[in-house]
Amino acid sequence: MRFPFRHEKRDADIEFGLFLIPEADDYAQLLTVAEYADGVGLDLIGIQDHPYQRRFLDTWTLITALAVRTSRISYFPDVANLPLRNPAVLAKSVASLDIMTEGRVHLGLGAGAFRDAVAAMGGPRLSDGDAVRALGEAIAVVRAMWSDERAVRVVGNFHTLDGAHPGPTPRHRPGIWLGAKGPRMLALTGYAADGWLPSSSWAPPEFLDEANKRIDDAAATAGRDPAEVRRVYNVSGTITDDRTDHGFLEGPVARWVDDLVALHRDQRVDGFVFWPIEGEPLDQIRRYAEQVVPAVRAETAAR
Known part of the structure; x- marks a missing residue:
């Protein structure tokens, strides 16, 4: 691939x-x-985290390796599998790499799917409700570990700190973005997180309407400005080289530009993370980076 x-x-x-x-x-x-x-001017790289997948590299190790070989792009796990990652240690890992990369790290967090696989690696098998509660406690732990306090305590049923010494402090404030789908997870996003990470594979535009309302209501109840919660949308589809419009996120560059502009305008999506699902991946990435992205930037700037 040429740069x-x-x-x-x-x-x-x-x-x-x-x-x-x-x-x-x-x-x-x-x-x-x-x-x-x-080099081409993209902003983010998200990497999925499935530690039980034998063919996969460890996500955090890979993020570190890529981050030190690049100079401006930011990274985040999309999303970190919390049941297999101690949140206090994860917070220190994020802060450490944020310092080393001069502020180019965010933290995507998930409650943990594939419970049989998680349990096979020694992780807890949590119910839906407990998984959400554990995630809420983990957010408190992470924020405490990023604080400038001398010692911190977090009392929880799943994650605790008992006089732990935080540090180092991240270079910037990393965002905590949640891969949330259900009502309780969306509410947690609104009152505790910095961002939401839906995916077009399970969150089509009609789903975003109701989900955004849940997030906004929870944020307002917590005394937060709902606009503070970023919406970073994982978009999967195919950018075709013909003029045939095959529907949402399936068609030529013009179709993609229209869809992304509409999502930004109507759903307040302010981040798009592209996952090519068909066609030659490097070719798809070039079309996205060199044709779709500049056109969306230009049109949204003009508006």
Whole structure:
């Protein structure tokens, strides 16, 4: 893959990124894609976290390796599997890499799916309700570990701190973004998190309407401005090279531009993380980065 041009990092209302699969056999290509995304002006790289998947590299190790080989793009686990990652240690890992990369790390968190696989690796098998409660406690632990207090305590049923010494402090304030789908998770996002990470595979535009309302209501109840909660949307589909419109996120560049602009305008989505699901992946990534993203930036700026 050639690196045709390089942009300086920019602050923008909308961020654009890539969703990568941490296949162990594809490390060289993952590095190439990360360097390309960094050079072409994308903002984010999200990497899924399934520690029980034998073909996958460890997500946090991979993020670290890619981050130190790039200079401007930010990274986040999309999303970290909380039942298999101690939140206090995870908070320290995030803070450490944030310092090393000068503020290019966020934390995507999930309550944990694939419970049989989690249990097979020694993780807890939690009910839906307990998983949400554990996630809420984990957020408190992470924030405490990022504080400048001398010692911190968090009392919980699943995650606790008992006089732990926080540190180091992150270089910037990493966002805590939740992969939330159910009503309780969406409410937790509104009153405790910095962002929401839905995926188009299970969260079509009509789902976003009701979910955004739940997040906004929970944020308002907690005394927060709902606009503080970022919406970073994992978008999967195919950018075709013909003019045929196959529907939402399936069609030529113009279709993708229209869909992303509409999502930003109507659903307040302010981040798009692209996961190509068909076609040659590197070709799809080029079309997204070099054709779709500049057009969406231009149209939203004009509006």
